[in-house]
Structure formats: structure tokens, C-alpha cells
Amino acid sequence: MAFNLDALNLRALARGCAVLGTGAGGDPDLGVVMAQHAIAEHGPVAVVDLADLDDHACVMPCGMIGAPTIASERIWSGDEGAVLAGIFAALHGAPVAALMCFQIGGANGLLPVTWAARCGLPLIDADGMGRTFSGLHQQAMHVAGVSASPVALTDGRDNTLVLRATDDVWAARLAGDAAASLGGVCAAALCGMPVVRARDAVVTGTVSLALRLGDALAEGGIGSALAAVEQVLGGELLIEGKIVDLERRGDGDLVEGSATVQGSGAAVGRQLRLELQNEYLLAFEDGEVRAGVPDILCVFATDTGEPMASETLRYGQAVAVVAAPGPAVWRSPRGLETVGPRAFGYDVDYVPRAGAQARA
Amino acid sequence: MPDIRVGVVSGASSTDAVAIDGRHRIVASTTVPAGPDGSGAGIAAAIGALVDDGVDPSRVRWVTLGTGRERRNVVAAHGVRKVAVIRIGAPLTLAVPPLATWPDALRDEVCAGAIVVRGGAEYDGRPVSALDTDAVAAFLGALGGSVDAVAITGVFSPVAPEQEAAAAAVTRRRLGPAVHVSMSHEIGSIGLLERENATVFNAALAGGTARLAALLRAATAEHAIDAELFFTQNDGTLMAVEHALRFPALMIAAGPGMSMRGAAQLSGVGDAVVVDVGGQSTSVGVLVSGVPRERTGSTDIAGVRTSLRLPDARHVPVGVGSVVALDSGEVAIGPASIGFDLAGRALAFGGTLATVADAAVAGGRVALGSHDVQGAARRGLARALKRVDEDLAVAVERATAGRAVTPLVVVGAGHWLVPDELGGASEVIRPPDGALAHAIGAAMALVSGQAERICPRRPDRRRAALEEARAAALARAIDAGADPASVEVSEVEEVPLTHLLRPALRIRVRAVGPPA
Numbered sequence: 001m002a003f004n005l006d007a008l009n010l011r012a013l014a015r016g017c018a019v020l021g022t023g024a025g026g027d028p029d030l031g032v033v034m035a036q037h038a039i040a041e042h043g044p045v046a047v048v049d050l051a052d053l054d055d056h057a058c059v060m061p062c063g064m065i066g067a068p069t070i071a072s073e074r075i076w077s078g079d080e081g082a083v084l085a086g087i088f089a090a091l092h093g094a095p096v097a098a099l100m101c102f103q104i105g106g107a108n109g110l111l112p113v114t115w116a117a118r119c120g121l122p123l124i125d126a127d128g129m130g131r132t133f134s135g136l137h138q139q140a141m142h143v144a145g146v147s148a149s150p151v152a153l154t155d156g157r158d159n160t161l162v163l164r165a166t167d168d169v170w171a172a173r174l175a176g177d178a179a180a181s182l183g184g185v186c187a188a189a190l191c192g193m194p195v196v197r198a199r200d201a202v203v204t205g206t207v208s209l210a211l212r213l214g215d216a217l218a219e220g221g222i223g224s225a226l227a228a229v230e231q232v233l234g235g236e237l238l239i240e241g242k243i244v245d246l247e248r249r250g251d252g253d254l255v256e257g258s259a260t261v262q263g264s265g266a267a268v269g270r271q272l273r274l275e276l277q278n279e280y281l282l283a284f285e286d287g288e289v290r291a292g293v294p295d296i297l298c299v300f301a302t303d304t305g306e307p308m309a310s311e312t313l314r315y316g317q318a319v320a321v322v323a324a325p326g327p328a329v330w331r332s333p334r335g336l337e338t339v340g341p342r343a344f345g346y347d348v349d350y351v352p353r354a355g356a357q358a359r360a
Numbered sequence: 361m362p363d364i365r366v367g368v369v370s371g372a373s374s375t376d377a378v379a380i381d382g383r384h385r386i387v388a389s390t391t392v393p394a395g396p397d398g399s400g401a402g403i404a405a406a407i408g409a410l411v412d413d414g415v416d417p418s419r420v421r422w423v424t425l426g427t428g429r430e431r432r433n434v435v436a437a438h439g440v441r442k443v444a445v446i447r448i449g450a451p452l453t454l455a456v457p458p459l460a461t462w463p464d465a466l467r468d469e470v471c472a473g474a475i476v477v478r479g480g481a482e483y484d485g486r487p488v489s490a491l492d493t494d495a496v497a498a499f500l501g502a503l504g505g506s507v508d509a510v511a512i513t514g515v516f517s518p519v520a521p522e523q524e525a526a527a528a529a530v531t532r533r534r535l536g537p538a539v540h541v542s543m544s545h546e547i548g549s550i551g552l553l554e555r556e557n558a559t560v561f562n563a564a565l566a567g568g569t570a571r572l573a574a575l576l577r578a579a580t581a582e583h584a585i586d587a588e589l590f591f592t593q594n595d596g597t598l599m600a601v602e603h604a605l606r607f608p609a610l611m612i613a614a615g616p617g618m619s620m621r622g623a624a625q626l627s628g629v630g631d632a633v634v635v636d637v638g639g640q641s642t643s644v645g646v647l648v649s650g651v652p653r654e655r656t657g658s659t660d661i662a663g664v665r666t667s668l669r670l671p672d673a674r675h676v677p678v679g680v681g682s683v684v685a686l687d688s689g690e691v692a693i694g695p696a697s698i699g700f701d702l703a704g705r706a707l708a709f710g711g712t713l714a715t716v717a718d719a720a721v722a723g724g725r726v727a728l729g730s731h732d733v734q735g736a737a738r739r740g741l742a743r744a745l746k747r748v749d750e751d752l753a754v755a756v757e758r759a760t761a762g763r764a765v766t767p768l769v770v771v772g773a774g775h776w777l778v779p780d781e782l783g784g785a786s787e788v789i790r791p792p793d794g795a796l797a798h799a800i801g802a803a804m805a806l807v808s809g810q811a812e813r814i815c816p817r818r819p820d821r822r823r824a825a826l827e828e829a830r831a832a833a834l835a836r837a838i839d840a841g842a843d844p845a846s847v848e849v850s851e852v853e854e855v856p857l858t859h860l861l862r863p864a865l866r867i868r869v870r871a872v873g874p875p876a
Contacts, residue, residue, distance in 0.1 A: 029665075030456075030553070033456050033460065033461055033553065034455045034456055037455065037456055037457070037460050038455070067483075069550060070483050072550065072551045072552065072553075073483070073515060073516055073550050073551060073552045074449065074452050074453070074480065074482075074483075074515045074516065074552070075449075075452060075453040075455055075456055075515075075552055075553070076452070076453075076455040077451045077452050077453070077454045077455060078454055078455030079451075079454075114455060156451065156452050157451050157452055157488070158451070183482050183483065183488070184482070184483045248856065255856055303758050303759070303760075304758075311855065311856065312656060314656075
């Protein structure tokens with residue numbers, strides 16, 4: 001069902017995107033400010049279903065790659081979407097008919113809204129992940145066999161690149177290198193495809209899902225956050241307690257490490273260890289996997305009910321850890337190969353959580 | 361040897377002052393009416409009252425002025441100047457023009473004009489393009505004489521401040537050396553919009569701070585006090601008046617931090633929740649090892665997100681003067697408040713307004729006024745008091761995340777409003793002189809300075825950046841008036857910047873020491 005994104009519901013969208021960021025993906029608030037400005041100048045953004053678009057219309061999945069911290073400093077020019085759409089039109093021989101977030105979690109759930117407003121194009125109610133993953137190739141389109149290449153990149157100041165890689169993992173790697181050269185962050189469009197292909201290659205309904213989640217979180221506070229996760233995502237509380245150990249490893253391009261939560265209240269005597277690589281990836285208790293990728297893990301600050309980015313975790317912080325089923329596409333063999341625990345270097349298998357209702 | 365510290369707190373309706381000697385004893389204290397807005401009459405009167413009370417002016421070594429704690433009144437209380445806003449970074453950043461997130465009325469009041477010029481740096485400090493100095497000069501020229509202050513913010517200036525300094529030089533050539541120039545790399549860290557907003561506030565408030573400094577100098581001179589003069593800082597520390605003239609944004613919300621410092625001083629308790637009950641509102645904050653805990657993330661000032669660091673104080677819009685509506689079925693408290701102006705107006709003082717103070721009187725928490733609160737009013741007031749207790753309990757629970765069992769230190773002129781048991785606190789401590797906590801905090805706080813550096817995450821570069829940041833923080837603290845002989849680094853924070861192929865680290869250092 002089509003609806004508009006406007007000044008009234010952007011905040012709710014951002015709240016939902018922050019939870020689906022699973023600890024990473026950047027602060028969506030800057031995205032709200034940009035989208036508000038773009039919508040004030042260019043009008044609201046129509047959010048459409050793939051069913052409402054022509055079979056052969058060209059879909060442009062897009063967003064930013066690189067460091068969110070850098071994006072909060074060297075703010076976008078706003079024209080990146082139009083630049084990428086121009087490149088895509090030339091590459092695919094047809095004008096771009098609609099934009100799609102390649103990642104609904106974090107800042108990338110908002111950035112294409114600004115671009116869509118400024119291009120006067122609709123945004124598709126779908127994305128490529130249904131959450132956040134750090135790898136550009138970790139897309140539902142990859143599972144469906146839609147090539148990431150050609151990938152179009154721009155830095156917002158007239159430097160542009162088109163990448164054609166031998167496979168999607170190479171595309172992600174080259175795009176990451178390019179982003180570093182372009183100032184640590186850049187705008188990207190990939191997986192160009194006609195609507196008829198997109199219909200079975202994307203995670204549908206995720207813009208409206210983020211919006212429903214954000215509406216449910218509107219009241220604020222930890223109680224409302226836990227209720228929202230349960231009702232909208234079919235998730236559950238894993239533990240409430242405080243962070244008693246925090247380890248950050250590695251000095252690559254990821255914040256990698258673990259956080260140990262010691263239970264309090266009903267959870268006294270229990271300990272949960274969260275493994276993180278930007279995103280929260282796995283939750284261990286007594287050496288067993290309690291929950292993990294591709295399912296969604298989120299950490300809320302108990303005092304505010306706000307979702308916490310992994311880099312903001314602090315020793316002693318009171319938190320609630322929740323888990324919710326991720327999109328079904330990721331539970332297929334190729335899906336698990338792409339984003340299961342082993343894809344992140346952990347020697348454990350994905351365990352569907354008992355009692356959790358799988359989300360379509 | 362002069363040894364007396366004087367703390368003066370100028371609030372909306374009254375001015376408090378306290379004099380404390382070298383052995384940390386309160387030798388005099390006073391509360392006087394504030395006098396007409398902006399006149400400084402209250403400051404002079406309060407200092408005069410201390411002198412009348414026996415404080416020897418020649419023994420006064422330090423005088424600190426703190427301003428009220430109502431954050432929403434920041435702009436009204438300080439007055440603003442017209443600011444020319446210069447951002448360096450085009451074509452980047454154009455998706456959000458300067459001051460796009462400000463409420464319209466405030467933007468109209470503050471902004472003389474804004475421009476985004478070419479320039480800016482990369483995250484590792486490399487320049488992206490040269491600063492367009494012609495555009496800066498042309499912009500300032502077109503604004504003519506309507507500009508009192510200039511705020512300059514460049515992309516990645518905390519890493520590479522050179523272009524901001526170059527734009528400041530152009531500004532001084534164009535507008536003369538007297539114009540106030542705020543450069544963002546001296547104000548905040550990575551996060552352009554929040555830093556830019558803080559920088560514009562800083563420039564806008566420079567005039568008000570200069571006026572306040574003149575009032576304080578006049579008030580001390582009037583009473584023959586020749587002391588080092590300080591203002592209170594947002595983080596619960598002090599800075600010398602000359603330093604504050606360059607960084608007025610560091611003092612715009614200093615109230616809660618000062619009350620917390622005062623509460624720590626008075627109670628001797630380092631880890632506690634501090635509840636400061638005023639006439640119009642109550643603030644609830646957390647002390648960790650005697651230092652106000654800071655809020656993480658950005659801070660709202662007058663509806664604008666800024667990078668300013670403030671104590672993590674929760675504002676409860678209920679004070680002892682809050683008006684209680686008794687006629688409705690529901691209990692309604694505030695937002696109207698008569699502050700501490702209870703005489704002849706509140707029920708217990710023979711007036712006709714039901715207030716939270718009346719609820720406290722009816723509930724037996726304090727004996728005030730001359731009139732009994734009778735009949736129907738009594739039942740409504742009991743319900744109101746229950747609501748107040750619930751609101752305060754929620755704020756206390758949120759402050760402690762509802763977990764830790766912590767003592768509660770209750771201060772402020774309305775301290776009697778808080779019951780003996782609240783929100784799971786282990787005990788409620790009511791230090792003597794708690795009503796003066798804010799002024800005592802202002803008198804006793806340490807002087808601080810902060811510095812920040814961003815560096816590649818490599819051991820050698822980290823060591824060098826850490827050394828640089830330590831030296832800069834110490835220099836900043838000494839410039840802010842700390843005693844060079846005893847200033848020391850009190851806090852080092854390192855945060856990795858994520859998703860970089862060349863990973864980076866943000867290092868923030870704070871140094872504190874007693875006033876020189």
C-alpha cells in the first residue's frame with residue numbers, strides 16, 4: 001500500500017531504523033534533518049510497493065558506505081542520488097524509476113529518502129538486508145543471484161566511479177577501498193535490476209516495518225521499547241542487566257569485540273556475552289548460542305529505552321538485550337553462507353531460536 | 361593571605377551568595393531579590409550583604425558568578441548578538457544549510473546571514489580544496505555593519521584547524537580586530553552540525569557574557585574586593601572571566617552541575633543522586649566520585665542540538681511554587697509557577713493559589729505560612745503531593761537506571777519537598793545549608809580545561825596525540841584560571857572511529873585544578 005514520507009513520520013522511521021541497525025549503521029538523526037530539508041523544498045516522498053511499478057522499470061538500490069562518524073562531519077551535498085541515478089540510467093539504458101534502500105538499518109534507512117525527494121522519485125517499500133550488515137555484498141539480491149556490479153560511487157563533490165567486479169565479494173572490497181580514497185565515506189548504488197527481477201530478490205515491506213516499529217517506540221522508555229520489539233518484530237528479551245566486561249579487538253575497519261552483560265532482577269546469576277563486529281552478531285550464554293545472525297540483536301539502554309550503537313557501550317551501563325527473527329531469505333543455505341555466523345568467522349552454526357515466529 | 365571564596369548565583373527572582381574561608385567553613389551567606397532584569401543589582405546587593413555580614417573584602421581571593429539553571433531561558437537571560445555564520449566545506453554539506461534545524465524565531469534573532477564556502481579537510485587532515493577567501497570577504501562585505509560576531513565552522517576542523525584560522529584572519533581584516541570570532545575547532549568535536557550550532561551559540565552569547573563580566577567587576581569593585589573573577593562552566597567546573605569571554609557557550613547551562621558540586625561538597629558523599637528542588641523546577645543528576653556524570657551524545661539548547669557537554673541532569677517541571685489546579689477531576693500541576701514568591705499568594709500564606717508548597721505543608725513535610733489549608737483543598741493537595749512524589753521517583757529511577765541502590769542528596773531552597781523515602785534510594789541525606797548548594801558549588805568548584813585530538817590508530821601516533829591532547833588540556837585549564845602548580849589531567853577518553861580502512865581514534869582529555 002502506497003503512503004508518503006513527510007515531516008510527520010520521518011522521526012518514527014528513524015527510530016525504527018536505529019533498532020534495525022543492530023548496533024551499527026550510523027545515527028539516523030542526520031538523515032532525518034537532511035530529509036526534512038529536502039521534503040520541505042521538494043515535497044513528500046511516495047513509498048510504493050514493487051507490485052505498483054512496471055515490470056521493466058529500473059530499480060536503484062542505494063545508500064552510503066564507509067564510516068558513519070565521517071558522514072556526520074562531511075555532510076552530504078544532497079545531489080549524490082541524482083548523480084548515481086544519472087550513471088545508472090546510462091549503464092542500464094533506462095531512466096531510474098524508483099530508489100530503494102540497500103540497507104534499512106541505521107543512517108542508510110534515511111539517506112535515500114533525501115535523494116528520492118530531491119530526484120522527485122518514489123522509494124520502494126523494501127530493502128536489501130532487512131536490517132544492517134557491514135558487508136556491501138550481504139544483500140538479499142546477492143542470494144537471489146542479482147549481481148552487485150556495476151557499482152556506481154560518488155563522493156558528493158563530482159568524483160565518480162563505476163566498478164565492475166568478478167563477483168559481489170570483490171565488488172564490496174573494491175567499493176570499500178574506493179570509499180577510503182574518497183574521504184572515508186561515499187554514496188553507492190548497486191544491484192541495478194528491473195522491477196520484475198526485484199520482486200523475488202529483495203526484502204519487502206521493510207520501510208513500513210521500520211515505521212511501525214518507530215511508532216511503537218514513540219512513547220519512549222524501556223518498557224515501550226521491549227513491547228515494540230515483541231509486537232512488531234516478534235522478538236523477545238534475552239537479558240536485562242549491566243555491562244561488566246567490554247573488550248574491543250582488532251584495528252581493522254571494524255570495531256570488533258565482545259560485551260558481557262551480567263543479569264539483574266529476574267536474571268540475577270546469568271551472564272550473556274555479545275560478540276560484535278560493528279553489529280551485534282551473536283549472544284552466548286553458558287557457552288551456547290542463545291541467538292545470532294542472521295537474526296536481529298539489539299541493545300537498549302535501560303534508563304532511556306534508546307537503542308545503543310556498539311561503539312557507545314560503556315562499562316557499567318544498564319542494558320536490555322533483545323533478539324528478533326531476521327528476514328526469511330537469510331535462513332536459506334545461500335543466505336546463511338552469506339550472513340550466518342561462519343560468514344563472520346565464528347565456528348558455530350545458526351540455531352533458529354525456539355519459540356520465535358519467523359518473519360516472512 | 362586572602363583565603364575567602366565567594367560564590368554568587370544569580371537566579372530569575374533571587375540572588376544567593378556565600379563566603380567560604382580557607383578551612384572550608386561558611387562564614388556568611390545571603391539571599392537577596394534579583395532586582396530588575398540584567399541590572400546586576402542583585403549581584404552587587406548580595407556581595408554587599410556578605411560584607412555587611414562581616415566578610416573582610418581584603419580577605420576575598422576568588423569570586424565566582426553562576427547564572428540561573430533554567431536552560432530554556434538561555435537566550436532571554438543572556439541576550440544575543442547578530443552572528444554571521446560561515447561554513448567551510450562546499451559543495452559538501454549543502455544538504456543541510458547552516459541553522460536549518462533551528463526554530464525559526466531563534467534563527468531570525470541570531471542570524472545576520474549565512475554562507476557555505478569552498479574548502480574543508482579530509483578526516484586525516486589533508487585539505488580537500490583551498491579556502492575560498494574571496495567568498496568570505498564578499499559575504500562579510502555585503503552584510504555591512506549589522507554583524508556583532510562571526511561563527512566559523514570548517515569540515516574536519518578539529519583535525520585541521522588551519523582554514524578556520526585563515527577565515528578568522530580575513531574576518532578581522534574586514535570587520536576590525538574587535539569583532540568576536542568563534543572558531544568551531546575550539547568549541548566542539550567531530551559532528552559538523554552540532555559543533556556548528558554550538559559555535560553559533562558561542563558567538564551569539566559573547567555580548568551577554570561581556571555585560572555579565574562588567575556587572576561582576578563593578579559589583580566587586582563597589583565593595584573594594586580585588587579578587588580573581590570566575591564564571592561557572594556547564595560541566596560543574598569554573599573558568600576565569602577573560603576565558604569565558606572567548607567561550608561563553610561553556611557557561612550557558614551551568615546550574616545543575618554547580619548544584620551537584622555543592623551537594624558533593626556539603627554531604628561529603630561522592631556517589632549519589634542529587635535532587636535540587638527550586639521554585640519552578642527540580643533537577644535530578646548523578647554524582648560519580650564527586651563529579652557530575654555527563655550526558656552522552658548531543659545536547660539540546662533552546663531546541664537546537666549542540667555538541668556542548670552537560671551534566672546528565674533530568675529536568676522535572678515541578679517546583680515548590682508550581683500551581684496546582686484543584687477544580688478539575690485530574691490533578692494538574694503547573695506549568696504555571698510563582699517560584700518562591702509565596703507570601704500573600706499561596707494558600708498557606710493567606711492567598712488564593714494552591715501550590716506544591718501548600719501540598720507539602722498539608723502533607724506535614726514543612727511548617728510554612730500562617731494559614732491552615734482546609735477542606736476540599738486538603739484532599740486535592742494530598743493527591744498533588746502523591747503525583748509530585750511519583751514524578752520525582754521516576755526521575756530518580758531513570759537517573760540510576762532503576763538498579764543501583766544509591767543515597768539521595770537533597771538540596772535547593774525547596775529541599776523539604778522531597779519525602780524521606782523515594783524511588784528506592786538507600787537513604788535521603790539533607791545536608792545543612794543545602795539551600796545554598798548552588799552557590800557553594802560555585803565557590804568551591806575546580807577550574808577545568810579540555811582538549812581533543814584525532815589521530816590514526818597506531819601506537820606511535822596515539823602516544824603523540826595523547827601527549828598533545830594532555831598538554832593542550834593543561835594549557836586550556838591554566839588559561840581558564842587553574843593554578844599551574846597543581847593542575848592535573850583528570851580524565852582521558854579514547855573512542856575509535858569506525859569503518860575506516862585507516863582506523864582513527866578520538867582522544868579527549870580533561871584537566872582540572874584549584875583556581876590560581
